[in-house]
Amino acid sequence: MTVTVRLKFFASLREKLGEGDTLALPDGSTVAAAREALRSRGGVHAEALAPGRAVRSALNQKMCAETAALADGDELAFFPPVTGG
Template sequence: MKVMNIQLRFFASLREALGPQHALTLPAGATVGSARAALLAQGEPFASALAPGRALRAALNQTLCDDTAALKDGDELAFFPPVTGG
C-alpha cells in the first residue's frame, strides 16, 4: 500500500491542546476529512480537540479548504478555530 506523509500545524486553542506541529502518515488518496478521522482515532488529546461537530477550519498549503480536499505527499495541513474580527 502506498503511503504519504503530511505535516500538521495547529493554531490558537488547538495549539495549546496539541502542540504546534505533528507529522502524519496516511494512505495515498487521503483527504482532509480522512486525516482528521485518523487523528481522532489516535484518542486523546486529538479526540477532544478535533471532535466531530466542533467548529474548525482547515487550510491545505496555506489555502482554506474543506474536508473533501485531496492530500498529497509533503502537504502541510493546518487546523484552527474560526476567527472573528471586530
C-alpha cells in the same frame, strides 16, 4: 503507497495539541481522513477534533474543504474559526 503531511495547529488547538506533527496516510486520503486519523489517537486529539466541533482547515496555506485530497509533503493546518473586530 502512503502520503506524509506536515501538520500545524493554531490558537486553542495549538494549546491542546502542540505546534505540529507529521501524519502518514494512505494515498488518496482527504483532509477528513487526516482529521479522523488524529481523532483515533484518543485523548485530547479526540476531544479537540471531535465531530461537530468547529474546526477549519488550510491545505498549503489556502482554506480548504474536508474533501480536499492530500499529496505527499503537503502542509495541513487546523484552527478554530476566528472572528475579527
